[in-house]
Amino acid sequence: MTTDIVPITRALLSVFDKTGMEDFAKELAGFGVELVSTGGTAKLIAGTGAAVRDIADLTGFPEMMDGRVKTLHPKVHGGLLAVRDNPTHRASMDEHGIAAIDLVVVNLYPFEATIAKGASYDETIENIDIGGPAMIRSAAKNHAYVTVVVDPGDYAAVLEAIRQDGGVPYALRQRLAAKAYARTAAYDSVISNWFARTLDYNDIPYRSFGGKLAEVMRYGENPHQWAAFYMTGDKRPGVATATQLQGKSLSYNNLNDTDAAFELISEFDPKVPAVAIIKHANPCGVATGATLQEAYLKAQRCDPVSAFGGIVALNGEIDAAVAEEIVKIFTEVIVAPSATEAAIKIIAAKKNLRLLVTGALADPKAEGVTFKSLSGGMLVQSRDNGRVGDLALKVVTRKAPSEAELADLKLAMTVAKHVKSNAIIYVKDGATVGIGAGQMSRVDSSRIAHRKSIDAAQAAGIEGALTQGSVVASDAFFPFPDGLLAAVEAGATAVIQPGGSMNDPAVIAAADEAGIAMVFAGMRHFRH
Secondary structure, X not given: OOOOEEOOOEEEEEOOOOOOHXXXXXXXXXXXXXXXXXXXHHHHHHOOOOOOEEHHHHHOOOOEOOOOEOOOOHHHHHHHHOOOOOHHHHHHHHHHOOOOXXXXXXXXXXXXXXXXXOOOHHHHHHOOOOHHHHHHHHHHHOOOOOEEEOOHHHHHHHHHHHHHHOOEEHXXXXXXXXXXXXXXXXXXXXXXXXXHHHOOOOOOOOXXXXXXXXXXXXXXXXXXXXXEEXXXXXXXXXXXXXXXXXXXXXXXXXXXXXXXXXXXXXXXOOOOOEEEEEEXXXXXXXXEOOOHHHHHHHHHHHOHHHHOOEEEEEOOOEOHHHHHHHXXXXXXXXXXXXXXXXXXXXXXXXXXXXXXXXXXXXXXXXXXXXXXXXXXXXXXXXXXOOOHHHOOOEEOOXXXXXXXXXXXXXHXXXXXXXXXXXXXXXXXXXXXXXXXXXXXXXXXXXXXXXHHHHHHHHHOOOOOOOOOOOEEEEOOOOOOHHHHHHHHHOXXXXXXXXXXXXXXXXXXXXXXXXXXXXXXXXXXXXXX
16 A cells, blocks of 8 residues: 655665765754665765665675675565565565665666766676666665655755655655656666667667756647657767857757757868758758858858748857858857857847857767657667768769869768758859758759749849859759759759669760769768
8 A cells, every 4th residue: 555655764875976965864864764875875974974884784795796796685675675564575574684675865877978988898888787777676666665766856855855744755756766767768778779889789679769858848849749858968069968158948949950950060171161051950051161251151142031040050160250140130049169259249149049069060970870759669770971072973974073063062962961852952162052952852852942042143133043053962863854954954064963763874864965064972861
């Protein structure tokens, strides 16, 4: 029978993160709670003057095997799992001298930090906690009688409950048990995924992903959806690890778009200033330049209408010159590795504009996994870390691209990798001049990009279309010549595409007839 208020008479304390433990243990002792502990935690508690009983005294067995075995004992788990009002359980406790444990405070070996620092295989294995998760799960299962704490942030709530009610109420025990199982699940997820990655075990029969709550959001993609942001512990530079210097909290959509923006801008060599402007997870302008200010102005020219209310990502330190340009129009978020004090001051004049600094660019070549939920399942794949600069490009037409065209082709394919498929990207002089995204037909993507380039040209006071004399990239092969011909009509002089269609000969022939150059990259970049 569940009891609402359970007094705490005996507590087992065994923590790696000792934040707040001295004060917590002293208060428990002041309430008359018997303290049982292990190793360094016991030493810390003893240093406060509080009486503490070593776990070996409780179990009758010494800590052994380099600490691998110390709490895995019936006197520990019997004290945690016993149903207190079950006569059979109570008889077993009496027969074997098992004392009830009412409170367990455990946090785990720092496995996440161990792999983050690149520890050796053997060191990583030694940092897999066994006794901790076992105690946590035993206590959480028996939360009808036992309180379990895995987070120092919960010490105050437990102490307040004891102070006010003389014990811990059932509702709090339930919440702490739920948190405990979530913690061990996330911990095991990190371990299992480390094994999968280390052993290249891609057909692992079970897969899970865990994270730690960073923020509960006001809502999700739409106001009727709830949302929260969880951090996986991956130290990859980006929105999860960035420092927000100013502005209101980021929304669900802000986080999603900022991540897309920063992943794209991280593709660029930091020695070459580059700027990407993102709207609804798609770039609406990307450019390189002699300075970030020049790159920003070139990127904005591609689609000035969509740039309004967008996310701006830069691959270098934001200076005053580019900051002055960015704040001229409404912008949701700016993200970059760093910013000068002068730039920060300029941006601060827009109090709602979020400014994030990441400290570094993400490594576009780094391996990793991405995942998305489906009804009743989950899709997992390796991160798309293919880069056009690493590929052996093949000229398949009679005409070869010029050196300048080739540079623009590589830029176009880099951007195409980060645009929703079907993606068509026009580039000229180091800047996108037309972006077609997310269409069911590649021909439609090409025509939309051309149409938007005409609008952008008119806004800039230029006759015709910005795509005239540009190059174009397609994220996947042209199944028929019509997509290629639409690009030719838009003014493209060179094309880059993966190749691999049964109709490649017909597409190549159409390019030759049009007198343009075409390059096969040999790698597709669908993005859904």
